[in-house]
Amino acid sequence: DTEVTQTPKHLVMGMTNKKSLKCEQHMGHRAMYWYKQKAKKPPELMFVYSYEKLSINESVPSRFSPECPNSSLLNLHLHALQPEDSALYLCASSQENKPSGEQYFGPGTRLTVT
Amino acid sequence: GENVEQHPSTLSVQEGDSAVIKCTYSDSASNYFPWYKQELGKGPQLIIDIRSNVGEKKDQRIAVTLNKTAKHFSLHITETQPEDSAVYFCAASKGAGGTSYGKLTFGQGTILTVHP
Numbered sequence: 001d002t003e004v005t006q007t008p009k010h011l012v013m014g015m016t017n018k019k020s021l022k023c024e025q026h027m028g029h030r031a032m033y034w035y036k037q038k039a040k041k042p043p044e045l046m047f048v049y050s051y052e053k054l055s056i057n058e059s060v061p062s063r064f065s066p067e068c069p070n071s072s073l074l075n076l077h078l079h080a081l082q083p084e085d086s087a088l089y090l091c092a093s094s095q096e097n098k099p100s101g102e103q104y105f106g107p108g109t110r111l112t113v114t
Numbered sequence: 115g116e117n118v119e120q121h122p123s124t125l126s127v128q129e130g131d132s133a134v135i136k137c138t139y140s141d142s143a144s145n146y147f148p149w150y151k152q153e154l155g156k157g158p159q160l161i162i163d164i165r166s167n168v169g170e171k172k173d174q175r176i177a178v179t180l181n182k183t184a185k186h187f188s189l190h191i192t193e194t195q196p197e198d199s200a201v202y203f204c205a206a207s208k209g210a211g212g213t214s215y216g217k218l219t220f221g222q223g224t225i226l227t228v229h230p
Contacts, residue, residue: 042222043203045218048217056217090158102160102163103148103160103216105150105158106157107156107157108156
């Protein structure tokens with residue numbers, strides 16, 4: 001099973017709202033990732049969690065706040081977003097001790113900021 | 115940092131033809147090269163990958179070749195079918211010593227259209 005699930009599938013929010021994106025995997029993977037993907041572009045890495053600790057923050061604005069409550073769950077908290085933050089937000093996971101290992105992506109959350 | 119260039123940006127073939135997508139990378143330390151297929155409205159799906167100690171890998175109708183000297187790798191799809199239509203991304207990664215995660219650098223993507 002190589003499934004990563006994400007909720008919600010679609011999200012529309014105003015610039016003053018607070019919302020959260022959720023990601024879950026049950027493959028025992030200990031690295032989890034958040035990516036942002038604009039239309040017709042490749043995914044851009046935002047954050048990496050390794051063993052529930054934040055390992056990489058790719059200079060993401062503070063209006064995006066990641067959280068890893070346990071080894072299976074990854075959240076992305078959103079606050080005071082801008083219209084240019086509208087994109088597909090992808091979660092991925094990979095197996096521990098495989099620094100060049102396979103990353104498995106979820107279906108994404110389509111976010112629209114109005 | 116790593117830079118990955120992917121060509122062509124669009125590719126149109128007839129059903130049954132072969133399709134080839136090429137990528138070049140800049141960092142000679144990169145040692146892992148996955149290919150992802152992304153269908154409309156879905157997340158990227160890992161379809162095949164190759165590591166730097168292997169020159170070629172095949173899985174049914176898809177194959178990947180790697181030339182470490184020239185720093186390029188290619189995806190080959192034979193006997194294409196309409197369901198192969200999607201955006202294909204190549205990527206490169208290198209082991210970050212002492213870490214348990216990989217940082218992928220993606221190419222810009224190829225829109226493959228297979229006409230029935």
